[in-house]
Amino acid sequence: MTLELDSERESYNFFPDIGNIPIDSKASRNFFHDVISMESFQRLRNISFLGCADYITRINGKSIKHNRYHHCIGVGIIADYSMRYIKEFSENYNTIIFSALMHDIGHFPLSHTLESTIRNTFDIDHHSMTLDIIFGQRDKYSEIQDIISKYKINKLLLRKIMSGDLEIPLISSKKMNIDTFDAIPRSYQYFNNSKSVMDPYHLVDCFFSKNNQKSRMVLANFWNSKGDVYRSLLQSIDILASEILSREIFILHSQRFEESHLRLTDKKFLSIYPEIGILYNNVKNKKLVFNKSELLSDSELDITNFVDRKFITNDWNDHSDLSNAFEEIRQDAFVNINVNVMSSKREKKLL
Numbered sequence: 001m002t003l004e005l006d007s008e009r010e011s012y013n014f015f016p017d018i019g020n021i022p023i024d025s026k027a028s029r030n031f032f033h034d035v036i037s038m039e040s041f042q043r044l045r046n047i048s049f050l051g052c053a054d055y056i057t058r059i060n061g062k063s064i065k066h067n068r069y070h071h072c073i074g075v076g077i078i079a080d081y082s083m084r085y086i087k088e089f090s091e092n093y094n095t096i097i098f099s100a101l102m103h104d105i106g107h108f109p110l111s112h113t114l115e116s117t118i119r120n121t122f123d124i125d126h127h128s129m130t131l132d133i134i135f136g137q138r139d140k141y142s143e144i145q146d147i148i149s150k151y152k153i154n155k156l157l158l159r160k161i162m163s164g165d166l167e168i169p170l171i172s173s174k175k176m177n178i179d180t181f182d183a184i185p186r187s188y189q190y191f192n193n194s195k196s197v198m199d200p201y202h203l204v205d206c207f208f209s210k211n212n213q214k215s216r217m218v219l220a221n222f223w224n225s226k227g228d229v230y231r232s233l234l235q236s237i238d239i240l241a242s243e244i245l246s247r248e249i250f251i252l253h254s255q256r257f258e259e260s261h262l263r264l265t266d267k268k269f270l271s272i273y274p275e276i277g278i279l280y281n282n283v284k285n286k287k288l289v290f291n292k293s294e295l296l297s298d299s300e301l302d303i304t305n306f307v308d309r310k311f312i313t314n315d316w317n318d319h320s321d322l323s324n325a326f327e328e329i330r331q332d333a334f335v336n337i338n339v340n341v342m343s344s345k346r347e348k349k350l351l
Contacts, residue, residue: 012200014066014186016073023080031094031151035101036073038143040133044069044104046265049186051113052242053233055280057190063284064190068104068111074182076101078200082170082178085208089168094151096171099161100178102144106130108262109269110246110276117247118262121254129262135159170207175326176219181207184222187229198222220313223326241290242283249275 010022021032035041048054049066057064079100083093106129108115119125133141135155148155160166170177185198203222206215233239250257253273261269270277282288312327 012074012185014074014189015070016077017070021073022077028080028093028097031097032073032076032101034147034150035076035098038147040105040141040144041069041072041101043263043265044072044107046267047104047107047109048111048266050190050234051111052246052280053190053239054111055277056238056242056283057233058284059190066186066189068107071182071186072101072104074186074200075103075178078178078181078204079171081201082204082208085204086169086171089171092154092157095154095157096161096168098147098151098153099158100171102134103130103162103179106133109264109266113243113246114250117250121251122257122259124259124262131159131162134162170204176203176207176222178204180226181222184226184229187233188225190233198225219326223313237290238283242280245279246276249273249279 013020013022016022018033018036021029023029023032045067047068049068049071050064054064054066076097079097083090083096089096104126107126108118108129115125134144147153148158157166161168161172164172167173170181181200181203185200185203188198198221203218206212206218209215210219250273253275256272261272264272279288283290312329314325314327
């Protein structure tokens with residue numbers, strides 16, 4: 001998939017940092033700088049973007065190096081770019097940008113890899129952790145409170161945006177938003193096809209010109225690309241099997257778990273659960289190989305369920321907005337892999 005880009009605009013940088021924020025306003029750059037410089041934000045440098053996929057996926061022999069740090073800065077930059085289309089919210093610029101930059105501040109180590117298991121076992125997810133960090137633990141995260149005070153961020157509005165209680169066009173839209181406009185193009189970089197990388201600036205322009213037939217086609221391509229990411233990347237046999245095995249290993253050693261572990265970096269978390277890191281190395285180095293024929297012939301085969309996602313584009317001409325034009329269907333699916341009940345004996349065989 002290749003989208004037509006604006007040749008006069010600088011291309012989107014998937015690795016933004018303090019020194020290369022593409023924003024004209026000095027005041028806004030200073031704001032970005034102060035938020036990004038916080039210790040709690042710097043932690044995101046060491047939180048992998050797609051969890052186990054970052055540890056086992058290689059393109060041309062090189063490992064992928066995406067993280068939640070670059071993603072969150074990217075979402076903030078896309079929010080800044082979007083503000084030209086929602087000028088009625090201009091007086092809330094700092095609050096909106098802060099919500100974008102901080103949306104993943106509570107992300108667990110290994111991104112989403114263990115989140116469903118942690119949520120089901122300990123009733124914690126990264127959304128609730130994010131809200132707790134910003135609004136709950138004020139003493140522990142005083143640097144965040146200092147930023148909120150310094151830049152006069154509207155905490156009531158901030159909570160509404162981050163809780164999903166207020167929908168601002170694209171900023172917090174349900175189906176297409178600034179988060180996915182970075183996440184899906186970023187995920188496409190895990191494929192060995194640079195021409196398939198979508199330009200988030202172009203997606204924003206198309207979102208706010210939805211009545212244009214060309215823009216509609218671009219948005220439809222984007223929506224379909226979400227299906228490509230899930231089908232060809234996140235639900236590929238190596239990643240899906242590695243995620244399931246990670247969860248089973250974590251449950252096997254759950255007696256080690258402390259809630260504070262969820263605020264660690266990937267590296268520190270894997271030092272507590274080294275078995276997961278060994279698993280990833282074995283998959284990356286092809287010491288442990290998954291494929292359907294081997295799985296289906298395994299005498300220890302169990303059936304493990306996961307959530308399958310399908311992204312459907314309906315007849316655009318029947319819809320004046322995005323609420324019905326694009327549809328996501330989630331349903332239980334099953335994969336054949338022998339990890340339904342992990343045991344120490346089986347773990348040793350895998351690792």
